[in-house]
Amino acid sequence: MEFRYLGNSGLKVSELTFGNWLTHGSQVENDTATACVRKSLDVGISTFDTADVYANTQAEVVLGEALAGERRESVEIFTKVYGPTGPKGHNDTGLSRKHITESINGSLKRLQTDYVDLYQAHRYDVETPLEETMETFADLVRQGKVLYIGVSEWNAEQLREAHALARELKIQLVSNQPEYSLLWRVIEEEVVPASKELGISQIVWSPVAQGVLTGKYQKGAALPEGSRATDQKGGASMIERWMRDDVLDAVAQLKPVADELGLTQAQLSLAWVLSNENVASAIIGASRPEQVESNAKASGVKLEADVLAKIESIFEGLAETDPRKTQMPAGREA
Template identity: 75%
Template sequence: MEHRHLGSSGLKVSEITYGNWLTHGSQVENDAAVACVHAALDAGITTFDTADVYANTAAESVLGRALKGQRRESLEILTKVYFPTGPKGPNDTGLSRKHILESIDGSLRRLGTDHVDVYQAHRYDTETPLTETMQAFADVVRAGKAFYVGVSEWTAEQLREGHALARELGFQLVSNQPQYSALWRVIESEVVPTSEELGIGQIVFSPVAQGVLTGKYTPGGELPAGSRARDEKGGKTMISRWMRDDVLVAVQGLRPVADDHGLSLSQLALAWVLQNRNVSSAIIGASRPEQVVENVKASGVTLPPETLQRIDEVLAGVAERDPGKTAENAPKARLV
């Protein structure tokens, strides 16, 4: 497992991050979740990403139990705040000072630690002044409850404004967590150049497009048992945009590319996102330990320019590149 700096900070994260969105406390039973975390540790993964909203706080608790007994200084634990949790009252969401300061304490309690390495704004809050949000994050950092601050799915303009305020308040905005894959490339034209300028690194989620880039879904084929496309708790909805025949046909066209490099399709997808040097880490999820073992083999893989060109050509008609999709998919108001 190789490690990279998180943006321009001194913090290093593993190229592959283990994340528990749609798995721990929801799709995967606790014993299996713990086994996946231990497989990640055995494979050299040191970075673990979660959020208070995942399974309405249960995912943080599962991760905390799975990491219990590990040397805390050898881990990078990331969590997030914004989406509704608990009884989902009017202040149980967003990036108000109240919600941030209360949420960090809840996350630390569930994770069984006195600090997280990166505390992330899960989305941009249109209902809270940015100055209030960034001041609250500054206070979290000064209290030692988080070492660094990051965001998720912010536009280039929002990153620039947040970065400037963070500097004024004496802390560093180090990361952005966007969706990014060979099929979803909307960050490349605006978010990535802005991030490179500001010293912000990407910790990308869904690098295998919710499983579509593994090639396990075929046009007209039966959906595999236990797959995300069958998950009625949220996975089926998230993957629906890619369950089109034109996409599934194109993905099958990547098999010869993967074969030429001795990679599985999932390894090829992960290696592809890691070729972008602004990407500090790619998040994987897993329902079985063997998935972790397979996916970590993407770390350290170098794809030559001609291979990247072949991938572009295969996916040319189905890859999404519109930079406006980041703002389009963002919440316009709090969800409660």
């Protein structure tokens, strides 16, 4: 496993982060989830990403239990705040001082830790002054509950505004967590250039496009039993946009490229994401420890220019590139 610096900070993270968005506390049993975390540690993954809204706080509980007893200084624990948990009352969402303060206290208890390495604003809050949000984050840093600040799915303008406030408050805004894959490249035109300028890294989610880029789904074939495309708890709706014949045809063309390099299609897709120098880490999920072990082999893979060009030609015209597609809530849910 190789490591990269997170933004302009001195914090190193593993090139692959283990995330438990659609699995822990919902799709897989706790013992399997724990086995995936332990396998991550075995293969050198030290960075773990979760959020209080995942499985309505249960994903944090599972991760905290799985890491219990591990040397705290040897791992990096990331979580997020924004979405509603619990009864979803009128102050149970957003980035207000009240919600952030209450949320971090709950997350620390569930994760069984005194601090998180990175606390991320899960979305931009259009209804709370950014100054209030950043001042609250600064207070958490000074209290020792949070070491670094990050965001998720913020556009270039929002990153610039937040970074300027962070500088004034003398705290470090080091990361953004956007969706990014061969099929979803909306950050490349605006977010990545702004981030490079500001010293912000990307920690990307869905680098294998909900599993589509692994090649497990084939045109005209039945959906694999137990796959995300068959999961009616949320997985199927997330993957639906990629289950098109033109996309599946392109994915099939990845196989000979991967075979020639001695890689799986998932490993090749992860290596492609990591070829973007602004990406510090790619988040992988897993429902089996074997998936973690296999995906970890993507770390350190260097793709030559001719391979990158071949991959680009395969997906030409299929990838979403419109920077306006960066996820942005119209308003709070509560």
